[in-house]
Amino acid sequence: MSTILVTGGTGMLGRPVCDALRGDGHEVRVLSRHSPPYAVDLRESGRLVDRAVDGADAVVHCTNILRGDAKAATNLIDAARRAGVPHLVYISIVGVDRMPYAHLKAKYVVERLIERSGLGWTVLRATQFHELLFKLLEGLARPPVMVLPKGLAFQPLEATEAAARLAELATGPPVGRAEDMGGPEILALAEMARAYLAAARKQRRIVETPLPGRLYRGFRHGAQLAPEFPVGRVTFEEFLTGRFGG
Template sequence: MSTFLVTGGTGTLGHPVCERLRAAGHEVRVLSRHAPPYTVDLRKGGPLLDRALRGVDTIVHCTNILRGDDQAVRNLLDAARRAEVPHLVYISIVGVDRVPLPYYKAKYAAERLIADSGVGWTILRTTQYHDLILRLLAGLAKPPVMLIPKDVPDQPMEVTEAAERLAELAMGEPAGRVADMGGPEVRTLAELAAAYLAATGIERRVVEVPLAGKAYQGLRDGGHLAPEQAVGRVTFEEFLTARFGARAGTGAGTDTPAPPPKAP
């Protein structure tokens, strides 16, 4: 039996990672900003972080910090070196080195810090999770007209599939940068919006809006996609069906019918 510390272990990704590690018979410690006993803000560090890492074999860094992720990684790495933790597994995003979004830049900086740290490391990049796309579309659907960035593709995947792969990597030896992991289909945001409206019964007119800037161009060019690594199995429509019921994907309740899936 090994001992794991999962940062963000109460979150969307971290929780299923913990479940899989425990199911394999390992001891799992959960570090979170809100949940005891290891209530730590990684951007600040502190003695409780050192206590959490005592005797840990592998850190699985799942904390999602929108601002300050690179500083959190610095503090985590410093504490890992003090505790002589032999392996750190980091979840990143496909395209962090290609799409100039501020959050992506911070994730890429964190990757470089880990690679240069002297701690054994494994980095997995995945495409966006269904849950994130759902939150995005729910927000965009609040006004009477649903404005969608024009010609932006996405490749969403089921978070539990990412958790399964992350747990597998955590139970292995440091492997460096492993193969990216993508969802089963490349779809446009407009198509995903139509599927969301069909699933929820919300009636909205979808209007695609062209945007400006290098980040938008990077997304239009598919810098955040991994079509050659479309290893995910659960489609967005299947995710919606599980969340909202059998009407998902039927096209009912919206003036924009759900399109058929596209091949990646």
């Protein structure tokens, strides 16, 4: 079986990637800031990064750094080159090339670095995970009035399904840009908010309001959606049931 390094392997996505790979019998190394023996910040290159990638058959890059994403990716790519790693897999976000948002722009920069790295590479773009949208709604529901940006929709995806797809890609040959991965349904944010409130047994008045700016226009035009690829199976309502109970 293969030896596969997972960066960010203790995170929301990285952990189920590791579980999926181990379940298929692969040897998994976890690189994160607080996980020995490869406890390292990827923004700092060094021997520990070289040790982590040495002898790996593939690297799955799940680390999500809000500041320093490109630096971390550059250090990882350099170490992978030195070690002769044959396959680098990266999880990205649908719409990174179309949305004027700093975090998404940074993810697109990392995509380009990987594409030009000279390594065998695979990039999977996914829509927003259930957990992230849940946290968004949880925050919006704190005041007595739940104010939502008007006209937004999302295509929520179960993180464990994305993890299974990443594990599958990591154990195969490099494919370049893999097909995008979206959740099973496209839901208006207001519809998701009502489902969240019902599941959480909260009473809130919902008010939708338009917002200014290019980012909001991008979301309204659906740049964050992958309607051609509704490959996920777990719906947002099913996720909420699992979170709160039936």
